[in-house]
Amino acid sequence: MDVVLLSRLQFAAATMFHFLFVPLTLGLSVLVAYMETKYVRTGDEIYLSMTKFWGKLFLINFAVGVVTGITLEFQFGTNWSRYSIFMGDIFGSLLAIEATTAFFLESTLIGVWVFGWKKLSKKAHALVMWLVALAGSFSSLWILLANGWMQQPVGYVMRNGRAELDSFMAVITNKFGILEFFHMISSAYVLGAFFVMGISAYHLLKKQHIEFFTRSFKIALVFGLVGSLFVAISGDSHGVHVAQVQPAKFAAMESHWETTTQAPIHLLTIPDEKNEKNLIEMGSLPGLLSFLSHHDFNAEVTGLKDIPKDERPPVLLTFLSFRMMVGLGTLFILLTIVGWFKRNRLIESPNYLKIMLLSIPLPYIAIEIGWVLAEVGRQPWIVYGLMKTSDAASPIATSQVLFSLIAFVLLYSFLGAVGFYLIFINARKGPVSE
């Protein structure tokens, strides 16, 4: 094991763990803000207890998410110092802007929200939650613009042996980052919605707090339905863009080996990376891959064989992540559409409720493998076309990284177990009367 591999594993562990909590923060903050607004508008106490119940789960989740985010900002320096020197001029400024314009607001106001129930007017208190939600989304925009730059570097010049900023406008309007942002934020809303629907389903199945959880479920359902459609729409635009600027990733997503026009999608594909072909291709849908990549059934799609071997991402992992992500995304649309028709007789639909309860983990899986696709699919590059991951690590001892990786895994496993356990027992307990 070398420093690069260990550092990659450490970054993957830290990021993927952090991202178990971020999407729920983003999605649930909007739902809680909406519930509190309903309370302010209608004066109906049930919306107040909804705000408090879901708010409590939100806060446990927020705590783990926020503290595990700190290490990420510093890991570029500790483990990827060559990368940081090479592109800190651009990447660093996006992180700094994120902290200054968004993260400060979110972290300061969350304290005001928790402790300020009696110190602020009802309207002002609800507004604080909207600002928390907005700041969270704004944070993720900056982070995804930073990631977008690694995927598609723009607005730079090579000078003094590094990438220097040339056009700030180009960096903050980078299409890759903007598309990632819409795709990710709508996925986070889906995750938040499924979380609320799943927990509501549990209580509805037990026939307890029926009014409370029916209303919660319906609010989340609308949110989830709109969100999951938006995930698909933004994902489609994102796919077209990936095909243009990262042909290697796109080809690996479908394990597409030969450059062809009218490229098909096969319902069943088993990639054989070693022999540069697919072992099995069945259920061919002609022209569909061309359509997905260029919105044209006759378009030419670059195959992996036309990309140098040392510039190809790991095909199997990229391929499987993409398939699973799309499959799950489709499932979310179906489940919320079914929900829409059952929305007025949820309590009489125990099977649907059971499915929704069991579906809580699915958006988590979808969002994590979506990131695997984005990041593994970009390999071997750390900055697409500019710098390889293998050239980016810090000149530090392997033993240091090995120890820190072990420490990360132990600490995060413990935190994750406690965090999810607390969310679980509080979710199961249901709303507590005032």
Place this chain on the structure above:
Amino acid sequence: METVLQSIWFFLWGLLWAVFFMTDGYDFGVGALLPFLGKNDIDKRLMINSIGPLWDGNEVWLITAGGVTFAAFPQVYAVMFSSFYTPLLMILFALIIRGVSFEFRGKIESPGWKKLWDTCIFIGSVAPAILFGVAFANIFQGLPIDANGYHGNLLYLLNPYGILGGVLFLLWFLEHGALWLSIKTPGQLHDRSVATANNVWFGLLGISVLFLIATYFATPLYVNYLSHPILFIVPLITVLSLLGIKFFLIKGAYFKAWFASAATIVSATFFCIIGLYPNMFPSSVDSLYSLTAHNASASQLTLTIMLVVVLVFIPIVIGYQVWAFYMFKDKLSEDDLAYKEAY
């Protein structure tokens, strides 16, 4: 022009660290005092709730200091953080367990559970306080950096001057935290906090004097002062505000004492930063290998854009943080603990 911009950024960089020490400093202090001043669960909850609404916003100053180091001085960010790999990760782990402890502690009513998270709060507050002091003292002193990079490790950093820096930071934060508790807590806990602030003050005074003398022998920080004696006004402010803490403590003016402590921390940080200028990660082997504001900065365009961002947004941040601070300045009572949302 570029040199001026780099110098402005150097001092902004110092300012962010100073504000971080001033804001997160008191909640580190409160966490470090938790096992000593918190005689029972009510005391402990009062202590934790005294910083409950504010610690998270305070910690973002660290994120911003880190982010600005990355943006304005990418090479310093890269070399400093990879050189200080182990101590930095220890700080981050400490901050992680501390942060979740506040949220987790009250979620299950069991003495063992609370004991676990109290311990985490204590370690998570003491360790960063000491390690930041050790790290900065070593930067002031200069580090073993040659053409092949940095040649130190955690043990190397624990040299006498480094340890002195760690002790100094810990005492700063203990004093700052004890004063905060004097403002925020009632009854016997308040009395114990005042007594602690009074006692720690003597230690802080002694260690500060020792640090000033040691700095003369161990570091080149006084060089800038000797060539521009007017700058001695900064350590003078430190001395005056340090004396001010005691003055206001005796008068029972705890808010003023806390502000004097804040002024001590900010001016003391600036005393060091001014002495360090323009070095950011200096080599003790040969200044050829030192990273400075002038040889390790970002491009002029990035520095300019970031300056605009910081000049617009940092005052806004200060505005709403002062608003939040003002909202939660009042003394806590046991009624506040009955509040369902409290930690």
